[in-house]
Amino acid sequence: MLSWEYPPHVVGGLGRHVFYLSKALSSKGVEIQVLTFTDGSSLSEEVIEGVKVIRINPYSLRYPDFTSWIHGLNLLMLDRALKLRGFDLIHVHDWLTATSGIALKNLTRKPLVATIHSTELGRRGGNLKNEHERHIHEIEWFLSYEAWRVICCSRYMVGEVSKFLGCPLDKIVQIPNGYAPNSFPKPAPINRREYARDDEKIVLYVGRLVYEKGPHLLLEAASKLGRSDLKFIFVGDGSMKPYLVELSSRLGISDKVYFLGHVPDDVLHALYRLATVAIFPSLYEPFGIVALEAMGLGVPVIVSAVGGLDEIVQHGHNGIKFTPGSSGALAEAINLLVDDPGLCRKLSENARRNLGAFTWDRAAEETIKLYERILGEYQIGSWKPRV
Amino acid sequence: MMRPILHITWEYPPFVVGALSKYLSEIIPNIASQYTTVLVVRGDTDGVFESQGIKIYKVGSSVRTHPHILTYAHLLNLDLLRGAANALHENGGASLIHSHDWISSIASIYLSSYIGCPLFISVYTTEITRSHSLKSVLSLGIFDLERYCFQRAERVFVRDHQMRDLLVSEYGVDRGRIVLGNDPETILKTYRGILN
Numbered sequence: 140m141l142s143w144e145y146p147p148h149v150v151g152g153l154g155r156h157v158f159y160l161s162k163a164l165s166s167k168g169v170e171i172q173v174l175t176f177t178d179g180s181s182l183s184e185e186v187i188e189g190v191k192v193i194r195i196n197p198y199s200l201r202y203p204d205f206t207s208w209i210h211g212l213n214l215l216m217l218d219r220a221l222k223l224r225g226f227d228l229i230h231v232h233d234w235l236t237a238t239s240g241i242a243l244k245n246l247t248r249k250p251l252v253a254t255i256h257s258t259e260l261g262r263r264g265g266n267l268k269n270e271h272e273r274h275i276h277e278i279e280w281f282l283s284y285e286a287w288r289v290i291c292c293s294r295y296m297v298g299e300v301s302k303f304l305g306c307p308l309d310k311i312v313q314i315p316n317g318y319a320p321n322s323f324p325k326p327a328p329i330n331r332r333e334y335a336r337d338d339e340k341i342v343l344y345v346g347r348l349v350y351e352k353g354p355h356l357l358l359e360a361a362s363k364l365g366r367s368d369l370k371f372i373f374v375g376d377g378s379m380k381p382y383l384v385e386l387s388s389r390l391g392i393s394d395k396v397y398f399l400g401h402v403p404d405d406v407l408h409a410l411y412r413l414a415t416v417a418i419f420p421s422l423y424e425p426f427g428i429v430a431l432e433a434m435g436l437g438v439p440v441i442v443s444a445v446g447g448l449d450e451i452v453q454h455g456h457n458g459i460k461f462t463p464g465s466s467g468a469l470a471e472a473i474n475l476l477v478d479d480p481g482l483c484r485k486l487s488e489n490a491r492r493n494l495g496a497f498t499w500d501r502a503a504e505e506t507i508k509l510y511e512r513i514l515g516e517y518q519i520g521s522w523k524p525r526v
Numbered sequence: 527m528m529r530p531i532l533h534i535t536w537e538y539p540p541f542v543v544g545a546l547s548k549y550l551s552e553i554i555p556n557i558a559s560q561y562t563t564v565l566v567v568r569g570d571t572d573g574v575f576e577s578q579g580i581k582i583y584k585v586g587s588s589v590r591t592h593p594h595i596l597t598y599a600h601l602l603n604l605d606l607l608r609g610a611a612n613a614l615h616e617n618g619g620a621s622l623i624h625s626h627d628w629i630s631s632i633a634s635i636y637l638s639s640y641i642g643c644p645l646f647i648s649v650y651t652t653e654i655t656r657s658h659s660l661k662s663v664l665s666l667g668i669f670d671l672e673r674y675c676f677q678r679a680e681r682v683f684v685r686d687h688q689m690r691d692l693l694v695s696e697y698g699v700d701r702g703r704i705v706l707g708n709d710p711e712t713i714l715k716t717y718r719g720i721l722n
Contacts, residue, residue, distance in 0.1 A: 200670040203663040206593060210600035211667075214632065221639050238604050245611040246640050273591040278601075281588045526619040526641055 141216060141229070141236035141243075143209065145175035145192060151347065152316075152428050153232055153256055159319050163503035165189035169510070172223060174216050174239075195219055206271050213239035221246070228252060228510055234259070234275050237282035244285060248524040250517050252509070253286035255279065255296065257425045260303045262351060264423070280304045287513050290506070292316045292426040293447035299425075312509055316447075317499030318431035326409035334397060334413070335370040340477050342369055343414035343438070345407065345429050346421070348377030348398075353420035353443065355379070355386060359466035360420075360473060362390040369477065371396045372414075374407060411436040415483065416476050422463055424448045431497055434458070434490035439483045441472045451497075457490035530562040530581075531717070532613060532620040532637070534606055536630045538567040539577075541584065546626060546650060554580060556710035561717065564617055566609040568602060568630075581617070585609035596667050603632035610637050621721055622646060624713075628653075628668070631675035638678075644720055647679040648708050649689060654696055673697045681716055683708045 140161055144154035161171050165188065177183060177194030184193050197212040217239040230252045231240035237253070244251035259276040260267065267273045283289050283306040290312050291297045297313050300306050335341050342361075346352040354373060361371050373383070373396065380398060387396045402410070411417070417433040419442045426447035433440050434457065442448040443463040452458035459476060461468040476483055533554060537547040555578040557563055569584025576582065585605040592598040610633055614620060624646040625634035631647050638645035653660065653668040660666050676682055676697050682704050684690050690706060693699040705716050 200674065201663060201666045203596065203667055204593070207596045207600075207667055210597060214600065217636055218639070221636060238600065242604055242607050242636060245608045246636060248611075248615060270591055270593040274589065274593055274597055277589040277591055284588075525615040 140171060140173045141220070141231045141240055142173060142175050143212060143232075143235040145173055145194075147181055148176055148178065152426070153235075155428065156254075156256070156316055157232060159317055159322075159499040160502055160506065161190045162188045163317070163499040164506060167500075167503055167507060169503075169507060172226070174220055174236075176212055193219060193223075204271070206274060209235055210238060213237075213242075217242050227514060230254070231282070232256065234278045234282060237278050241281065241285045248522060250287040250513050251285055252288055252290065252513065253282050254290040254292075255283065255300050255304075256292065257296070257423075258299055258303050261299050261423055261425070264351075276303075283310075286310075287516075288312055288509060290314050290509070293450050295446040295450065296425045312505075314502055314505045314509070315497055316426050316428050316431075317502040318428065318435055318494055318497045319499055320435055320494070322404075323408040323432075323436070324405040326412055327403070327405040329406060329409045329413075331413050334372060339368050339370050340415040341410075341413050342371045342473060342477070343374065343410055343417045343433075344372070344420075345374045345417065345433070346419065347375050348373065348379040348383060350379060351421060351423040352377075353422045353464070354383055356420040356443075356464065356466045356469055357418050358383060358386050358390060358392065358396065360469040361387075361392050361395060363466060363470040364473060369395065369473075372410060373398045374400075374402055374410060376400050408436065411438050414438050416441060416473065418469070418473070419443065419448060420461075420469055421445055421448060427451060430458075431494065434487070435494055437487045437491060439476060439486040440490065441469065441476060443469075456486070457493050458486055528562065528721070529619045529621045530564045530617050531557065532610060532623045533557075533563065533565040534567075534610055534623065534625040534630045534634050534637075535565065536568045536602060536606070536627075538565060538582070541567055541569045549650075550626060553708075553710045553713065557714060557717075560714055561621075564613045564620070566606055566613055566633075568605060572609070581613075583609040583613045594664060596664060596671075599629050599632065599668075599671070602629065606630055607633035607636060610634075614641060619643070622717065624648070627651065628672040628675050631679075632671065635675060635678050644680040645678060646681045646683065646716070647676060648683040649676065649693065650685070650708070652689075652692065652697070654692060655689075679703065680720070681705050683713065683716075 142157040144150050165171050172191045174193050177196050195215045200211045202208040229243050232254045283304040297311050348354050387393050417438045417440050419430050424446040440458040442452050444460040445463040454460045459472045461472045537543040539551045558579045564581045566583045571586040573584050589601045619641050622644045623634045623638045625631040626648045657665050676699050685708050690704045694701050
């Protein structure tokens with residue numbers, strides 16, 4: 140399995156996905172080796188819960204930009220992968236490890252599986268603005284073309300990969316991401332009064348501070364609400380942070396908003412416990428593992444009706460949905476929920492009950508079924524190594 | 527029966543970029559008269575044809591938009607690797623792999639590593655000679671890749687003393703691995719020394 144991120148080097152949901160999936164696959168008897176990145180601060184080889192993790196340091200080469208950096212990492216990853224023999228199948232995640240996966244497939248003539256978590260066209264709102272973005276988009280096409288099967292985490296992503304990459308629908312398999320109960324450490328001892336008065340309720344945002352996650356919509360909603368009994372806490376970092384700080388000042392709500400940046404999991408757990416409601420106002424969301432985590436910790440969620448979030452949440456049953464991009468609709472949803480403890484309780488209880496559909500065990504079982512099906516097809520075909 | 531010699535290049539007639547294709551079209555048929563030769567080249571589409579006793583695997587470009595030469599080189603090599611992997615599997619492997627310049631040498635490293643055969647690289651120019659000095663991160667990135675490839679070759683062919691000295695002093699290539707002369711006679715003599 141090839142992935143550019145894996146703990147402790149985690150950028151977004153992809154790293155956690157590969158961590159939990161590989162662990163669950165290993166627990167079900169699949170011998171699995173993960174090739175991933177290191178900056179030198181983590182071990183170059185170790186076994187984590189049955190998974191052999193091999194980390195590649197790409198800094199023996201220099202790169203003018205991120206795209207070249209990814210190509211360099213793939214180059215060195217392939218070099219290392221060729222020393223591993225005896226594998227039956229190659230599994231890559233996103234365009235970020237596509238080139239090493241495609242090379243490995245062609246050299247060894249072993250089947251290639253690709254999980255496409257999101258697409259460049261989707262991330263860029265349907266508009267590729269420069270050569271880097273077009274280059275990435277074409278690599279995504281190349282990956283979906285070369286892969287034996289493509290895994291997507293939601294119905295929405297199946298549609299996106301089919302529409303944006305021209306991938307035949309019968310080549311795409313939907314396997315939802317999982318939620319890892321008890322993955323959070325014990326909550327850190329934090330003082331609620333550091334964030335809110337006793338009569339104030341806490342509205343929590345967890346996610347990267349980037350446009351596609353919609354953090355600006357929550358600030359606009361906070362301004363429209365004009366309530367003195369709410370505090371808004373943003374957990375996560377990103378390029379939009381300076382803009383968001385300025386926007387909250389311009390909207391006159393600076394005293395109602397905290398930007399905590401990235402926090403350790405025990406602090407995040409504690410913050411979830413303090414929150415009355417968790418908000419995920421994404422404009423683009425292939426799945427939304429973070430919403431499952433909030434549900435698992437018993438926090439009622441408000442999500443935009445977009446992508447995977449739209450599929451996870453049934454409005455009024457296990458959460459509240461609002462029109463994507465509408466800060467007015469988000470404000471109404473917050474008003475509805477924070478003033479109705481009964482509704483909050485109902486939503487969080489239903490949400491917890493429904494989480495059984497999203498476990499890494501289940502994701503691993505479906506992935507193993509897919510591996511077996513591919514290997515069966517491979518066995519009867521003539522495309523085999525001859526050297 | 528001896529396995530073929532596999533040449534990898536980004537240009538060979540009719541797929542011409544610059545002077546390299548003309549030079550290769552003069553030396554490779556000579557080599558093919560002595561050894562079974564397979565050549566992989568960047569072409570218009572994927573396909574196989576024969577010319578002057580050489581079995582040629584051409585590969586089309588899978589990705590056509592590139593921010594700069596470095597990303598182009600990586601994807602070019604991925605396509606060359608696709609073609610070369612097919613050539614290896616269809617022809618029972620290779621006795622040795624010979625690539626031409628850094629821009630088609632990345633693929634050859636993996637191919638030789640995969641089948642465990644010797645790798646030869648002919649060096650015609652380097653980033654230092656092309657750009658006179660390494661003034662940008664892009665140039666440094668190309669230089670690093672050149673160094674990475676040249677150091678992995680069992681033999682490096684150069685045309686003159688100046689290039690040999692440059693490869694030793696700037697690229698850290700072992701002087702004993704550098705062969706002076708990039709002509710058919712020198713190349714064939716070196717092949718015989720390794721293969722016989």
